[in-house]
Amino acid sequence: xxxxxxxxxxxxxxxxxxxxxxxxxxxxxxxxxxxxxxxxxxxxxxxxxxxxxxxxxxxxxxxxxxxxxxxxxxxxxxxxxxxxxxxxxxxxxxxxxxxxxxxxxxxxxxxxxxxxxxxxxxxxxxxxxxxxxxxxxxxxxxxxxxxxxxxxxxxxxxxxxxxxxxxxxxxxxxxxxxxxxxxxxxxxxxxxxxxxxxxxxxxxxxxxxxxxxxxxxxxxxxxxxxxxxxxxxxxxxxxxxxxxxxxxxxxxxxxxxxxxxxxxxxxxxxxxxxxxxxxxxxxxxxxxxxxxxxxxxxxxx
Amino acid sequence: xxxxxxxxxxxxxxxxxxxxxxxxxxxxxxxxxxxxxxxxxxxxxxxxxxxxxxxxxxxxxxxxxxxxxxxxxxxxxxxxxxxxxxxxxxxxxxxxxxxxxxxxxxxxxxxxxxxxxxxxxxxxxxxxxxxxxxxxxxxxxxxxxxxxxxxxxxxxxxxxxxxxxxxxxxxxxxxxxxxxxxxxxxxxxxxxxxxxxxxxxxxxxxxxxxxxxxxxxxxxxxxxxxxxxxxxxxxxxxxxxxxxxxxxxxxxxxxxxxxxxxxxxxxxxxxxxxxxxxxxxxxxxxxxxxxxxxxxxxxxxxxxxxxxxxxxxxxxxxxxxxxxxxxxxxxxxxxxxxxxxxxxxxxxxxxxxxxxxxxxxxxxxxxxxxxxxxxxxxxxxxxxxxxxxxxxxxxxxxxxxxxxxxxxxxxxxxxxxxxxxxxxxxxxxxxxxxxxxxxxxxxxxxxxxxxxxxxxxxxxxxxxxxxxxxxxxxxxxxxxxxxxxxxxxxxxxxxxxxxxxxxxxxxxxxxxxxxxxxxxxxxxxxxxxxxxxxxxxxxxxxxxxxxxxxxxxxxxxxxxxxxxxxxxxxxxxxxxxxxxxxxxxxxxxxxxxxxxxxxxxxxxxxxxxxxxxxxxxxxxxxxxxxxxxxxxxxxxxxxxxxxxxxxxxxxxxxxxxxxxxxxxxxxxxxx
Numbered sequence: 014x015x016x017x018x019x020x021x022x023x024x025x026x027x028x029x030x031x032x033x034x035x036x037x038x039x040x041x042x043x044x045x046x047x048x049x050x051x052x053x054x055x056x057x058x059x060x061x062x063x064x065x066x067x068x069x070x071x072x073x074x075x076x077x078x079x080x081x082x083x084x085x086x087x088x089x090x091x092x093x094x095x096x097x098x099x100x101x102x103x104x105x106x107x108x109x110x111x112x113x114x115x116x117x118x119x120x121x122x123x124x125x126x127x128x129x130x131x132x133x134x135x136x137x138x139x140x141x142x143x144x145x146x147x148x149x150x151x152x153x154x155x156x157x158x159x160x161x162x163x164x165x166x167x168x169x170x171x172x173x174x175x176x177x178x179x180x181x182x183x184x185x186x187x188x189x190x191x192x193x194x195x196x197x198x199x200x201x202x203x204x205x206x207x208x209x210x211x212x213x214x215x216x217x218x219x220x221x222x223x224x225x226x227x228x229x230x231x232x233x234x235x236x237x238x239x240x241x242x243x244x245x246x247x248x249x250x251x252x253x254x255x256x257x258x259x260x261x262x263x264x265x266x267x268x269x270x271x272x273x274x275x276x277x278x279x280x281x282x283x284x285x286x287x288x289x290x291x292x293x294x295x296x297x298x299x300x301x302x303x304x305x306x307x308x309x310x311x312x313x314x
Numbered sequence: 315x316x317x318x319x320x321x322x323x324x325x326x327x328x329x330x331x332x333x334x335x336x337x338x339x340x341x342x343x344x345x346x347x348x349x350x351x352x353x354x355x356x357x358x359x360x361x362x363x364x365x366x367x368x369x370x371x372x373x374x375x376x377x378x379x380x381x382x383x384x385x386x387x388x389x390x391x392x393x394x395x396x397x398x399x400x401x402x403x404x405x406x407x408x409x410x411x412x413x414x415x416x417x418x419x420x421x422x423x424x425x426x427x428x429x430x431x432x433x434x435x436x437x438x439x440x441x442x443x444x445x446x447x448x449x450x451x452x453x454x455x456x457x458x459x460x461x462x463x464x465x466x467x468x469x470x471x472x473x474x475x476x477x478x479x480x481x482x483x484x485x486x487x488x489x490x491x492x493x494x495x496x497x498x499x500x501x502x503x504x505x506x507x508x509x510x511x512x513x514x515x516x517x518x519x520x521x522x523x524x525x526x527x528x529x530x531x532x533x534x535x536x537x538x539x540x541x542x543x544x545x546x547x548x549x550x551x552x553x554x555x556x557x558x559x560x561x562x563x564x565x566x567x568x569x570x571x572x573x574x575x576x577x578x579x580x581x582x583x584x585x586x587x588x589x590x591x592x593x594x595x596x597x598x599x600x601x602x603x604x605x606x607x608x609x610x611x612x613x614x615x616x617x618x619x620x621x622x623x624x625x626x627x628x629x630x631x632x633x634x635x636x637x638x639x640x641x642x643x644x645x646x647x648x649x650x651x652x653x654x655x656x657x658x659x660x661x662x663x664x665x666x667x668x669x670x671x672x673x674x675x676x677x678x679x680x681x682x683x684x685x686x687x688x689x690x691x692x693x694x695x696x697x698x699x700x701x702x703x704x705x706x707x708x709x710x711x712x713x714x715x716x717x718x719x720x721x722x723x724x725x726x727x728x729x730x731x732x733x734x735x736x737x738x739x740x741x742x743x744x745x746x747x748x749x750x751x752x753x754x755x756x757x758x759x760x761x762x763x764x765x766x767x768x769x770x771x772x773x774x775x776x777x778x779x780x781x782x783x784x785x786x787x788x789x790x791x792x793x794x795x796x797x798x799x800x801x802x803x804x805x806x807x808x809x810x811x812x813x814x815x816x817x818x819x820x821x822x823x824x825x826x827x828x829x830x831x832x833x834x835x836x837x838x839x840x841x842x843x844x845x846x847x848x849x850x851x852x853x854x855x856x857x858x859x860x861x862x863x864x865x866x867x868x869x870x871x872x873x874x875x876x877x878x879x880x881x882x883x884x885x886x887x888x889x890x891x892x893x894x895x896x897x898x899x900x901x902x903x904x905x906x907x908x909x910x911x912x913x914x915x916x917x918x919x920x921x922x923x924x925x926x927x928x929x930x931x932x933x934x935x936x937x938x939x940x941x942x943x944x945x946x947x948x949x950x951x952x953x954x955x956x957x958x959x960x961x962x963x964x965x966x967x968x969x970x971x972x973x974x975x976x977x978x979x980x981x982x983x984x985x
Contacts, residue, residue: 035765038798203756210714211816212743213773221769225760308759308800 043305052298063109072100074107093279112263119242122181124235131192157183165254228306236299324376348531352835356540399429402477406489408469412461419457444475467498495701500906525908529915539596546622556624566840568869580841584805651691660722682708684880695857697871705880747817751829753809757801764797786815807838886972894981897974905984
């Protein structure tokens with residue numbers, strides 16, 4: 014029979030293509046979007062401010078200026094001072110450091126936990142599913158706030174990683190349940206079956222097919238969790254659990270500042286403003302990341 | 315005689331996107347007009363526009379006159395009076411066209427009462443009469459059934475009963491048989507014909523199947539990119555084609571008749587997307603006869619014969635695109651190869667049928683596969699054919715899962731699946747690959763084509779994928795530039811090519827093809843089929859080809875196995891089975907397939923099956939086909955029948971490489 018040109022084209026010398034694998038395409042698409050660049054830029058700026066900012070300030074967050082109580086911003090105290098004479102600039106940046114780390118880390122850890130637990134339970138089913146679902150339900154039933162409160166003496170100075178972990182441990186369950194349900198329906202899809210029949214190992218299928226197809230959900234969840242973690246930390250700190258003095262976080266600062274916000278707005282607005290900007294930047298970057306993952310999103314190409 | 319329905323210059327647009335452009339036709343009483351086109355050609359939208367059923371955002375202009383009365387712009391009340399009484403419609407999906415919570419009889423009675431002043435009792439009686447007319451057995455009892463108790467074919471009959479309830483003058487059928495099996499399709503078309511005789515209605519038959527139109531319609535209208543491109547008498551359009559698109563379609567359809575495999579002539583490229591108006595002929599980019607003048611402006615419909623019009627400036631030069639007379643050489647390996655790549659013996663798979671929500675209990679057993687045996691030798695293609703519910707997909711899944719079967723034995727590439735070590739399993743997975751039905755669903759939407767093709771290579775650690783991916787893309791006729799695309803940026807045919815390339819990445823020996831072309835448009839099919847044929851010859855592959863379409867199977871398969879209700883009815887060399895089928899089921903199946911050839915199609919004697927396929931949960935005793943078997947009913951004596959009732963026939967050989975599971979098998983040419 015006669016073959017058309019394209020069917021016998023296999024004999025031609027094929028050119029080596031640049032491997033357009035997922036990692037590269039994603040990075041390209043993410044950075045090509047204005048949202049993505051702006052979100053990441055602002056976040057990076059926040060980190061620089063939080064960690065490099067204190068180096069240029071004359072005061073540290075433990076210092077007290079007994080010559081200036083509740084002073085408005087000035088050349089001496091850039092963001093003003095508190096009733097105790099503490100420098101608001103130094104305190105805010107120290108708080109930003111803690112909140113950034115606590116918020117981002119707790120969100121990442123909890124979303125990763127949710128994704129793994131949900132996907133493994135949904136994909137493997139059987140005993141894996143039963144054990145993971147049991148753990149999820151157990152944690153949902155435990156009173157998170159009480160346990161964090163009881164454990165708060167452990168979160169003394171330098172113990173913030175434990176705090177992050179505990180915070181994350183109480184944030185992932187609902188998402189894990191959603192992930193599990195979606196994984197069960199994904200498992201029936203033909204491309205997952207195709208991968209199985211190709212001989213791709215199950216764990217690899219979870220990481221290369223299941224989780225990327227749930228990425229929209231997971232990214233939205235992570236961005237929401239950043240704010241949730243910061244707020245949870247804030248409310249815990251407000252009650253005196255969570256971050257312990259003399260360490261500060263944006264949460265403790267806002268809690269303290271809210272009392273004096275009416276007549277000394279600088280005690281409140283700098284911390285609150287930075288919190289809003291941070292959460293906003295995370296959301297914008299998350300949206301851009303979600304669009305980069307989704308081949309159907311507008312402006313992707 | 316004045317036409318019943320006149321459509322003149324009908325235009326439909328959604329927003330700025332024109333979907334139907336300049337559609338005109340006339341329909342006389344008792345006439346059947348076939349409207350043919352691929353998906354996206356605008357045929358369904360045009361039908362809905364006639365009845366005023368489009369959503370309000372659709373912009374409709376032009377003229378639709380029913381008995382001389384203008385329908386476009388007519389008030390809703392007037393349209394409501396016409397719908398169902400003067401013009402009625404039969405939809406594609408009988409599942410969703412019936413309300414699940416009402417009894418079928420009540421729904422038909424409702425259609426009667428909507429337009430006739432009759433009592434409820436009279437309407438109910440009329441509903442039973444109608445069900446009887448469309449050939450539903452025991453209509454009085456069936457009228458009380460709910461839609462879910464009906465099979466697909468019976469639902470479609472019920473819809474036809476509703477459509478003719480008020481003696482309409484025009485019945486619009488939108489793909490009425492697309493969702494049905496071929497034997498049921500033949501029954502439903504027969505019912506439609508009968509309904510037309512009874513009511514004298516004119517029918518607009520919308521379909522993509524050129525065979526259905528050939529046997530059923532008087533006139534044809536071919537649509538492409540929202541426009542009619544050729545219209546005329548069926549014989550004129552099929553035998554004296556004057557538009558390259560029509561001739562391309564006719565040349566690209568695999569057929570069950572016609573002396574062996576004629577090479578298919580694919581139409582290059584894909585249909586244009588709506589809303590991108592180019593100045594020239596919309597078919598020009600795919601047209602083999604294209605010349606410069608084609609790009610100047612869209613050709614109008616030229617009068618090319620009596621009542622025959624075609625939209626092509628070179629209509630005088632158009633010839634049927636036959637792939638030349640030299641058909642692909644008849645398969646030489648009459649003796650089968652020595653090495654077996656797949657062997658299935660006495661495979662059985664049952665599913666428990668569970669009832670109850672709180673306390674689940676076993677209510678029965680579905681015998682999905684009830685003991686089938688076949689084998690595939692190296693370099694051979696076995697076509698596994700069957701209608702829905704025949705168990706072919708179950709059999710396929712059993713093979714692909716590489717699990718130990720309930721009963722029987724599966725030997726893949728020399729390894730028995732009941733005794734597989736992990737290493738053997740990986741090796742078998744490497745050498746047996748699969749291509750699924752829906753190309754869009756079988757490719758991960760979040761992966762680029764490059765990653766999709768690299769996946770099997772990475773999974774089996776077959777070295778750096780870069781170079782191999784380029785080779786694979788070239789092998790299936792794609793460009794290296796496609797590597798960076800996502801599946802959704804490719805057309806259906808391109809997606810299927812990627813899926814085939816992925817299956818070939820590890821140089822397998824056995825390829826399992828699960829309905830690889832049935833989700834594709836007909837002009838695309840030929841290209842993929844040709845590709846599969848060429849790859850097999852070049853790479854020495856063996857195929858297990860599962861399909862419901864016997865014509866497609868004939869094109870590719872060396873041997874065919876016909877499945878019916880979990881058993882193999884007939885198996886053997888494709889030429890033998892197609893030329894002289896011996897099992898009554900194979901005969902009925904082959905004779906039910908419409909040929910895209912009007913003269914032969916009209917003169918054919920059809921073997922129509924009676925009744926509905928029995929449920930695999932409750933198969934009849936003895937021969938599983940006897941309840942529908944024309945031989946059992948018409949030919950056999952009572953004495954001979956008792957054998958069919960008592961004993962399940964085994965597959966027994968009938969001459970050289972052909973075997974049938976029938977006590978009274980007799981070879982008979984039906985195509």
